Amino acid sequence: MAELQLLDIGPLDLDGGSTLPVTLAYRTWGRLNAARDNAVVVCHSLTGDADAATWWAPLIGAGKALDPDRHFIVCANLIGSCYGSTGPVSPRPDSGRAWQADFPDISVRDNVRAQQRLLRELGVARVELTIGGSLGGMLALEWAVLDPTVRRVVLVATSHAHSAWCIAWSEAQRQAITADPDWQGGFYAPDRPPAAGLAAARMMAMLSYRNPASFEERFGRTLQPAQPGIVTAPLENGEAKPLFAVQSYLHHQGSKLVERFDANSYIRLTRMANTHDVGAGRGGAEKVLASLEQDVLVVGITTDVLFPLAEQRTLARLLPKGTLRVLDSPHGHDAFLLEADRLEHLIRRWLGEPRPAAAHSTSSFSCAST
Amino acid sequence: MAELQLLDIGPLDLDGGSTLPVTLAYRTWGRLNAARDNAVVVCHSLTGDADAATWWAPLIGAGKALDPDRHFIVCANLIGSCYGSTGPVSPRPDSGRAWQADFPDISVRDNVRAQQRLLRELGVARVELTIGGSLGGMLALEWAVLDPTVRRVVLVATSHAHSAWCIAWSEAQRQAITADPDWQGGFYAPDRPPAAGLAAARMMAMLSYRNPASFEERFGRTLQPAQPGIVTAPLENGEAKPLFAVQSYLHHQGSKLVERFDANSYIRLTRMANTHDVGAGRGGAEKVLASLEQDVLVVGITTDVLFPLAEQRTLARLLPKGTLRVLDSPHGHDAFLLEADRLEHLIRRWLGEPRPAAAHSTSSFSCAST
Numbered sequence: 002m003a004e005l006q007l008l009d010i011g012p013l014d015l016d017g018g019s020t021l022p023v024t025l026a027y028r029t030w031g032r033l034n035a036a037r038d039n040a041v042v043v044c045h046s047l048t049g050d051a052d053a054a055t056w057w058a059p060l061i062g063a064g065k066a067l068d069p070d071r072h073f074i075v076c077a078n079l080i081g082s083c084y085g086s087t088g089p090v091s092p093r094p095d096s097g098r099a100w101q102a103d104f105p106d107i108s109v110r111d112n113v114r115a116q117q118r119l120l121r122e123l124g125v126a127r128v129e130l131t132i133g134g135s136l137g138g139m140l141a142l143e144w145a146v147l148d149p150t151v152r153r154v155v156l157v158a159t160s161h162a163h164s165a166w167c168i169a170w171s172e173a174q175r176q177a178i179t180a181d182p183d184w185q186g187g188f189y190a191p192d193r194p195p196a197a198g199l200a201a202a203r204m205m206a207m208l209s210y211r212n213p214a215s216f217e218e219r220f221g222r223t224l225q226p227a228q229p230g231i232v233t234a235p236l237e238n239g240e241a242k243p244l245f246a247v248q249s250y251l252h253h254q255g256s257k258l259v260e261r262f263d264a265n266s267y268i269r270l271t272r273m274a275n276t277h278d279v280g281a282g283r284g285g286a287e288k289v290l291a292s293l294e295q296d297v298l299v300v301g302i303t304t305d306v307l308f309p310l311a312e313q314r315t316l317a318r319l320l321p322k323g324t325l326r327v328l329d330s331p332h333g334h335d336a337f338l339l340e341a342d343r344l345e346h347l348i349r350r351w352l353g354e355p356r357p358a359a360a361h362s363t364s365s366f367s368c369a370s371t
Numbered sequence: 372m373a374e375l376q377l378l379d380i381g382p383l384d385l386d387g388g389s390t391l392p393v394t395l396a397y398r399t400w401g402r403l404n405a406a407r408d409n410a411v412v413v414c415h416s417l418t419g420d421a422d423a424a425t426w427w428a429p430l431i432g433a434g435k436a437l438d439p440d441r442h443f444i445v446c447a448n449l450i451g452s453c454y455g456s457t458g459p460v461s462p463r464p465d466s467g468r469a470w471q472a473d474f475p476d477i478s479v480r481d482n483v484r485a486q487q488r489l490l491r492e493l494g495v496a497r498v499e500l501t502i503g504g505s506l507g508g509m510l511a512l513e514w515a516v517l518d519p520t521v522r523r524v525v526l527v528a529t530s531h532a533h534s535a536w537c538i539a540w541s542e543a544q545r546q547a548i549t550a551d552p553d554w555q556g557g558f559y560a561p562d563r564p565p566a567a568g569l570a571a572a573r574m575m576a577m578l579s580y581r582n583p584a585s586f587e588e589r590f591g592r593t594l595q596p597a598q599p600g601i602v603t604a605p606l607e608n609g610e611a612k613p614l615f616a617v618q619s620y621l622h623h624q625g626s627k628l629v630e631r632f633d634a635n636s637y638i639r640l641t642r643m644a645n646t647h648d649v650g651a652g653r654g655g656a657e658k659v660l661a662s663l664e665q666d667v668l669v670v671g672i673t674t675d676v677l678f679p680l681a682e683q684r685t686l687a688r689l690l691p692k693g694t695l696r697v698l699d700s701p702h703g704h705d706a707f708l709l710e711a712d713r714l715e716h717l718i719r720r721w722l723g724e725p726r727p728a729a730a731h732s733t734s735s736f737s738c739a740s741t
Binding site: 106162163164165166168169170172173176177179180181182197198200201204205207208212213214216217219220221222242245246247248250251252255275278306309311 | 476534571575583586591679
């Protein structure tokens with residue numbers, strides 16, 4: 002059942018004002034139960050896709066936190082992405098040509114509304130759990146707001162409103178992309194994307210996903226031979242100078258993303274994250290979060306440079322039934338992927354805990370490493 | 372006496388193997404005393420210049436830590452920079468045309484050796500103090516190693532070896548510059564520099580210089596009207612969407628640097644920082660640092676994302692007469708400039724402390740904010 006499937010969910014009225022015909026690409030694991038209330042919605046992050054069982058493998062499986070023997074797990078590719086759902090590489094209904102830079106701005110809420118339609122089509126009556134990390138966590142939170150019948154929520158390394166810091170990171174990355182001449186205002190030839198700019202953006206992003214200590218441990222000042230395609234100054238004898246291993250690593254990460262991701266999607270989805278603010282148009286975040294009745298597990302990572310722990314502390318504090326768990330990891334933001342086994346353990350334990358009867362339980366704080 | 376002056380210091384044998392005829396641009400404040408031992412060498416950071424009394428104004432003046440009434444203060448522009456000393460914009464001796472990308476790689480040690488010649492020419496017999504922040508701190512430390520007669524050293528927000536993390540930051544910035552078509556392999560027309568790429572690099576750098584909390588306090592999610600030159604998606608009615616204030620701020624910082632700095636200099640000086648390792652070719656950092664007899668004040672900043680406090684702790688610990696002081700500031704790495712008044716107070720107090728007689732005093736730890 003985990004094959005990529007496509008569903009035309011019809012025209013969607015976007016927050017931006019226009020109407021977009023949407024197809025969602027999604028995968029499912031497990032079966033919907035008779036009560037139709039065992040659905041788990043997994044939300045992917047910026048450059049992720051619908052194949053949650055690959056990028057979050059330790060979380061999904063028999064006996065795991067997300068168990069296909071008990072849950073009906075659904076993961077849909079984001080609108081605006083380039084892995085099957087409607088996005089900048091999709092054809093425009095009017096011309097049949099790809100949207101490219103004309104693709105409308107979409108919001109986190111637009112994406113959640115699209116996923117709500119998908120789940121309805123799949124026969125789901127009530128969602129048992131929404132879960133996501135980073136950008137995925139923003140969707141999981143909006144799910145809880147837009148559908149009060151969602152029972153539980155897990156938010157990992159995320160925030161209730163995209164911070165100035167995160168907006169700044171993404172703006173510098175977009176600047177690197179649009180500085181590439183092959184960007185062409187977003188109407189680049191498919192075989193000539195703004196590769197160097199997108200690579201620079203990814204290199205920058207990798208810094209925000211990791212941490213000084215993890216880089217030091219992994220690379221230090223280790224050198225390696227020069228590589229074609231990485232600019233180094235020639236030595237006196239004309240040979241290229243050696244590279245620091247960390248330089249080579251970054252270029253490798255840049256090249257890998259260029260091969261698998263679309264620059265317009267990168268711009269659209271980072272802009273989408275920028276507009277994330279759960280309180281916008283609803284009287285503010287404090288009010289909205291205070292109104293949520295779901296049990297919410299908020300996971301923060303000790304060394305997260307991009308979404309610092311303070312943001313998850315605030316989020317957990319503002320949720321009436323919020324529980325904060327801290328993942329003590331040296332890997333920074335990416336620990337939500339790199340430490341998925343420890344994350345799974347932590348989520349499974351929380352899912353198994355007895356739920357307090359009172360609506361306003363005290364947030365509990367504990368450290369995953371203890 | 373603080374006018375910009377030029378001195379031809381003759382050909383310099385570089386660590387890279389070639390020989391470079393060097394002119395230094397420098398400024399001085401105060402007068403050399405009769406004993407010729409009251410010189411203070413101020414070392415500037417990446418995009419700084421010789422005008423220390425401007426960018427470090429609170430440190431320099433009557434009654435300040437660096438006092439022209441008592442000290443002979445010297446600040447030289449770095450070789451490789453673009454503010455008067457020999458660098459990529461200087462003419463090649465053979466052709467008279469600018470070096471541009473053919474400018475040789477230079478090291479921190481090359482720069483210190485050039486400054487040593489300058490001070491000799493100025494009649495200085497012995498250096499009282501070397502001081503610098505960030506890249507400037509790397510020079511101040513190398514000064515202490517290359518000239519054992521230097522009496523005291525102040526190292527702010529720096530490290531004894533450029534970390535993998537810092538190398539990665541600068542590599543992503545260089546990638547943004549070289550992704551700009553106007554880069555032209557480093558041989559761009561003077562009136563057509565790789566402006567967009569250099570702006571992207573600076574925007575990235577600004578992130579490393581600041582901190583999530585400082586961005587949140589200053590910008591939050593505040594919006595402002597769209598600006599020409601900053602790409603935003605048009606609304607349905609064709610008007611440009613509003614910008615986050617932090618986006619506008621970053622673009623402003625990018626544009627400002629493009630107006631005042633050369634892209635080849637940016638590449639050269641970041642590469643220079645990458646090669647900084649006080650222990651290289653000397654049996655390792657621990658050995659070199661243990662051999663230093665100077666009193667050294669090491670200042671770290673609590674919220675420094677680029678040179679985390681752990682690096683200054685290590686540095687102070689490895690120095691026999693190292694003293695760590697912690698500047699508790701929300702401003703990140705840039706606190707070494709933004710909080711120069713508090714830094715001055717801290718340095719002045721340390722300079723006034725009685726020096727321990729023993730060669731191996733215990734490092735002391737205290738917090739500047741207390």
